[in-house]
Amino acid sequence: MGPQDEFTLEQLRTLLSPQRYAHSLGVSAVAGELAKRYGAPVEKAQLAGLLHDCGKSQSKNILLNRVLEFGIVMDEVERCETGLLHGPVSAKLAQEMFGVEDEDILAAIYYHTTGRAHMSLLEKIIYLADYLEPQRSFPGVDELRELAKEDLAAALVQAMDLTLIRVIERGLLIHPRTVAARNWLLE
Numbered sequence: 062m063g064p065q066d067e068f069t070l071e072q073l074r075t076l077l078s079p080q081r082y083a084h085s086l087g088v089s090a091v092a093g094e095l096a097k098r099y100g101a102p103v104e105k106a107q108l109a110g111l112l113h114d115c116g117k118s119q120s121k122n123i124l125l126n127r128v129l130e131f132g133i134v135m136d137e138v139e140r141c142e143t144g145l146l147h148g149p150v151s152a153k154l155a156q157e158m159f160g161v162e163d164e165d166i167l168a169a170i171y172y173h174t175t176g177r178a179h180m181s182l183l184e185k186i187i188y189l190a191d192y193l194e195p196q197r198s199f200p201g202v203d204e205l206r207e208l209a210k211e212d213l214a215a216a217l218v219q220a221m222d223l224t225l226i227r228v229i230e231r232g233l234l235i236h237p238r239t240v241a242a243r244n245w246l247l248e
């Protein structure tokens with residue numbers, strides 16, 4: 062199964078709102094471009110981008126049901142910030158529903174909401190593509206898009222910093238994996 066597979070696209074369309082489906086296509090395209098630039102497998106990046114939010118349902122109940130169904134163990138932060146769970150749930154759905162077995166693709170989907178220390182190239186690409194896809198607009202987005210073409214790690218740190226600022230402003234919990242990812246990138 063490849064990213065352009067008609068069946069994959071149709072399946073995904075039934076899972077997501079039109080807006081999130083369009084977002085997923087955008088992430089897939091940007092991930093493919095970054096993969097080309099940084100020497101990662103392009104098709105893997107496109108597929109990971111396409112499926113990264115496949116478990117992001119509009120309903121919290123459906124999300125939590127899938128967490129139970131898949132036997133995903135929530136940590137303390139995920140218990141409070143249940144939105145973070147769409148990473149692990151999407152990875153499981155990518156495996157069960159879309160037949161993805163590639164560990165790197167599954168990890169890129171699993172960790173796209175938080176990042177983690179020792180992220181693979183593909184994980185970095187998906188995190189950043191999610192942040193920079195064409196529908197995203199925030200002050201500085203064009204500069205960050207340019208930086209992503211020149212220095213993947215620097216762009217990633219900046220994306221994480223902006224995410225952390227948002228999380229703090231909204232009074233939410235910070236996931237320790239994001240702190241670990243940022244420290245690792247800065248070291």
Ligand SMILES: [Fe+2]
Pocket residue numbers: 113114117147173174191
């Ligand atoms: Fe997501």
Ligand SMILES: [Fe+2]
Pocket residue numbers: 084088113114191
């Ligand atoms: Fe996303």
